[in-house]
Amino acid sequence: MTALITLSIMGLVLGLGLAYAAEILKVEVDERLEAVTNFLPGLNCGACGFPGCAGFAEGVMDGDVEKLSDCKPGKDVHYDPIIEYLAEHPNPDGTLVKISK
Numbered sequence: 001m002t003a004l005i006t007l008s009i010m011g012l013v014l015g016l017g018l019a020y021a022a023e024i025l026k027v028e029v030d031e032r033l034e035a036v037t038n039f040l041p042g043l044n045c046g047a048c049g050f051p052g053c054a055g056f057a058e059g060v061m062d063g064d065v066e067k068l069s070d071c072k073p074g075k076d077v078h079y080d081p082i083i084e085y086l087a088e089h090p091n092p093d094g095t096l097v098k099i100s101k
């Protein structure tokens with residue numbers, strides 16, 4: 001009976017510890033990053049100078065990309081939705097990501 005109680009208490013304590021650690025260590029992900037990545041051609045060719053489309057999207061969000069046409073395989077069908085999306089989804093501080101074709 002003592003072993004059962006001890007294991008139950010240990011399970012509860014460890015479970016709470018894991019829940020606390022998960023809350024403290026969670027990584028905030030900007031959901032806009034995935035959306036912008038999905039609007040890009042998805043070739044991951046590196047012609048933009050970034051390591052793949054996700055890297056380019058991160059550059060767009062960070063202001064490291066001046067114009068979307070740096071994505072050489074991209075066309076207006078890729079650029080226009082990004083511009084529209086970012087106009088409707090501001091940064092947490094309310095500012096907008098400025099990017100042009």
Ligand code: SF4
Pocket residue numbers: 040041042043044045046047048049050051052053054056057070071072073074
């Ligand atoms: S040039 Fe365009 S398609 Fe190629 S990796 Fe960069 S964003 Fe992706």
